Amino acid sequence: MTALQDGPVLAPPAGSQAAAPSRRQARAAASAAPREPRRWALDLGAVALLLLVPVIGFWPTFDGPLALLPGLGGLILGLGIAALGTLQRWGVLLLAAATVVAYFVFGGLFALPHTALAGVVPTGETLRGLALGVVTSWKSLLTTVAPVAAEDGHLVVPYLMLLVFAVVTGSLALRVRQPAWALLPAVACLALQIALGTSEPAAPVVQGILLAVVAIVWLTVRAAWAPARSAVALSSGTQPIEDRRHLVRRVASAAGVLAVAAAVGGASTLLAPPHEVRYVIRDVIIPPFDIRQYPSPMQDFRIYVKDFSDTPLFTVTGLPAGARVRLGTMDAYSGVVYNVSDSSSAFTPLRSNMAGDVEGTPADVRVEIGEYGDVWLPDAGYVDALEFEGERAEALRRATYYNPATGTGVVRTGLRSGDAYTFRTVVPPRPSDADLAADRFAAVDLPRPVAVPERLREIAADAISKQKATTPFAKVEALRTHLMESGYFSHGLKDEQYSLSGHGSARLSTMATAEQMVGDDEQYAALLALMAREVGIPARVVMGFHAEDASGSELVATGGNLHAWVEVAFEDAGWVAFDTTPDEDKEPKDQTTQPKADPQPMPLQPPPPPNEDADEPPLVTDDRKAEEESEPTPGYLGLVLAVGGISLGTIALLLAPFVIIGGIKASRRRKRREAPVPADRISGGWDELMDRAVDYGRGVPVGATRYEQSAQLVAILDEPRVQSLAVRADAGVFGPGEPTQEEIDAFWAEVDGVVVGMSKRASVWKRLRARVNLRSLTQSSRLATGVRSLRTRIASAAGESRR
Structure with a gap:
């Protein structure tokens, strides 16, 4: 029976130097192959380089090498857990537990150093931030304008991402026979980084070439080593000349493909439009804030x-x-x-x-x-x-x-x-006037003014021409000097010259064309800004407080020291403030002089509150209503969907191995229970019992007879029903005729009873580990399957001969 299970061992042909290896030896060599140092170094190095691409991609988000620390830390930890899990043959549950422990233990060092003791030892605040960061850090990163700061907990995102994907990618690279499967989580990590990053890529040429070169070289070398491993490890150590030539041809072909791929990737990246950007989640999320709902402070x-x-x-x-x-x-x-x-x-x-x-x-x-x-x-x-x-x-x-x-x-x-x-x-x-004289205007993006008085462009051009201003700073000074010398100051209060409030188009037009310009900071700041914009000067208005004596460190803000001024953007100096309001003691020469364009008698009461003048013309109101009506969905919807999708995706990624393994085992049980041949349903029940025993850590000799297997399990489990099940299974497979459905149901009921007994005697931890244990899935061999099929055919033939 043992010879039948192991398969016939053929004698080596005459003149051969070594015998052909058995299938068991081949399986042992295949399982030992991943432990080769050069194989491990290749796999771990390739995974590290593949995941280094998304680490580099976080550079613009954090505006510097700040993201490299959590990214590289998570990458190194993840690869270490993957390697240790492979050596110790950990299941998915142990790998997930080790990942969670590493996340919290090293989170203070890599993600939240400002909350840890000495930047290393996690505190209660660190653990709380890491626990909440699994869900909230994604939203915080997406709703914050880049570059983001480390103190706000944004480093949790690259740390968690690289830790999880390094564990998954490294485990697949070290455990599966086809290393190409490990490229799936690596590419998924890069896609998630792009979605969470900015529209401006970090180094697209370096990232693209690095990803393509590493993937091709890794798969090529793995493919080249596969035949060499089987030939050298299982033979006498000599490699046929044909195999060597084949290896050389494969390496040369792969090198050619690598060179072409790198050249095409680099050329396509270099020839891409320089201003082309990527579409990321950050660009489609509408911030839940609209500044237009608040009236202007002016x-x-x-x-x-x-x-x-x-x-x-x-x-x-x-x-x-x-x-x-x-x-x-x-x-x-x-x-x-x-x-x-x-x-x-x-x-x-x-x-x-x-x-x-x-x-x-x-x-x-x-x-x-x-x-x-x-x-x-x-x-x-x-x-x-x-x-x-x-x-x-x-x-x-x-x-x-x-x-x-x-x-x-x-x-x-x-x-x-x-x-x-x-x-x-x-x-x-x-900046000094000398520095500003040598500076140029900056190229800034400002909204285009609407309904500007027609005369302002002409007045601004005349003021610049009169002062013969040629430099940017001289042009601003010319406009400012014109207003300060031509205008007069008045708040329009009881004892002052009458002056309307507001700075609408009609008010500024009347003021600019009057024989005497009368107003205060509100009107003069708006006039200077609009005149500057009309001649191409980037200007904006600022409202705030400053004291006449600027030497003190304390300022009590009152209506008496409220001012408005203009800021102009220069290329080197940035935004520079300019005061354009005439001195308060510069009052109009004729106290009764009124603007000719809009003569009005002096009112008995103070003017109405300026809020009444704040109504915008129908054009602006209609445009804003049209914009509001064109938004079919609320701003929070995109944010909630994006953050919820990322959080659920992360949770699903962690739970996916549990669901997949459970589904595979359930499918295997169903196929055994519903096998087309009744004898196979009996033998399938026995196989189910053996696999469950293996999942619970009970050693079952592979290739032994059912009676031999039951004798060992009886000693381990102290369950006498196992031997009776082995006898009934042999009778159902090798006995005359086919077992009835009642016998099959009774047999499976006994099997389930033994499994339930094993489950009750095991701890909760062992039961969870048994559900995700992969040993029963990997231990089954083609030889055992062939033996069972052969036995079934022999039993069927014997039954037909008896009939």
Whole structure:
């Protein structure tokens, strides 16, 4: 019987130096092959290089090598777990458990170093951040404008991604016979990185060539080693000349294919359009914030001046000398009001490292809110990070959105008395006039003004021509000088020259064409910005506070020190502030002089609140309604679908091996139970019992008779029914006739009873491990299958002869 199971051993032909190996020896050699050092070095090195491509792809997202630490850390940990799991023959459950343990143990070092002790030992905050980061880090990364900061927990994404995919890819490369299967998770990791990254690729040429070259070289060498391994390991050590020639031909052919693939890949990448970008999830997610729902801060300019002239709105401490406090930066003119837009950069939730690489004077500034009660966030310079204080700190943080490009922040719930916050900022120095004279205007993207008064272009051109200004700085100075010398100052209050509030197109047109221009910061800042835009100068309006004496570090903001000024973008100096309002003591020569274009008697009461003038013309209103109606789905839908899909995909990837293995075993049991030949259903029941015993770690001799196998299992399990099942199985297979369906059902019931007994005696951990154990799937051999088929045919022939 043993000779029948192992197969006939043929004698070597005459003159041969070694006998042909048996099938058992071939299987042993095949199972030992993956343990060869050169094979392991090749597989692990190839997987490391393949997964290095998505690590490099995270570079633009973090704006530097910051992403390399968590990515490389997760990659090294994942490959180590894959190698250890292969050596110890771990199942999927143990691999998953080891991955989870490594994720939490090393998460403080690679993903959240700012929360760990000495940047290495995880703390309670570290473990909490890692646990929540499995779900929340994807959303946080996608809804934050790149480059993102490490302090906000974004490093969890590359760390978790590379850890999981390195375990899966490394395990497949070391365990499966066809290494090409390992390319699937490697490519999936790269696709996920592209979806989570930015539209600007990091190094497409390097990434594309590296991926193609590594994949082709790896598969080629593995294919070349396969015949050499079988010939050398199982023979006397000599390789036939034909095999060597065949190997040389395969290596040369593969080298040619490699060279062509690398050349085509590199050429296609180099010849691609230079401005072509990728479509990523970040670009299709609509931020859940619309700046257009908030009125411009400029609409309340006259209210602050009139009603809060001596009222402390808020107090700012820690300001560098000469710094100004900003309420809002407005770059979009609608013909009615200068408003804040999100064209330069989107408003995003608060994060760290918002200032980037700005150079200047760093400062920690604290703001205490008094009577101020608006949504616009007072700040100064280039804010890098901001932290609220008090009971409402968390609620205010969640309600705050900030635009680093314009330095404008919005608190959706509004600020109120008692609120306080501290922000870290960088205040660039004011460039000298000599430096500005040698500078050029910067190329910036600003919204096109709408309904600009027709005369402003002509007035601006005349002012520049009169001053004979040729340089960019001289042109700005010419416009500013024209307004300061030709205009007069008035807030339009009781004891001042009459001056309408607002800065709509009609108000500015009347002011610019009058014999005497009369207005305050609101009108002069809007005039200078629009005149500059008409002659091609990038300008925007800023509303905020600054004291006449700029040497102090404390500023109490009131309506008396509220101002508006213009910022112009220069190539080297950046945005530079220009004051264009005439001195407050420069009053009109004739106190009764009224603008000729719109003569009106002096009213008995102060003018109505400027909010009444804030209604936009029908053109702007209709456009915005059309845009709102054209959005068929809410902004949150894309975000929820994207984050939910990524989270569910990650969970599904971790659970997929459990589901797949369980499905394979269930399918195997069903095929055995429903075999077309009744004798095969009996033998299938016995095979099911043996496989379940193997899954529970019970040693079963492969190739032995059923009685021999049952004798060993009886000693191990202390279950006498096993021997009776072996006798009944042999009788059903080799006995006369075919077993009836009742006998088959009874046999399977006994098998299930023995399996249930094994399950009850095992611990919960062993039962879970048995469900995902792969040993019963890999232990079955073609020889055993052939023996069972031969036995079935012999039994069938014997039954027919007896009949």
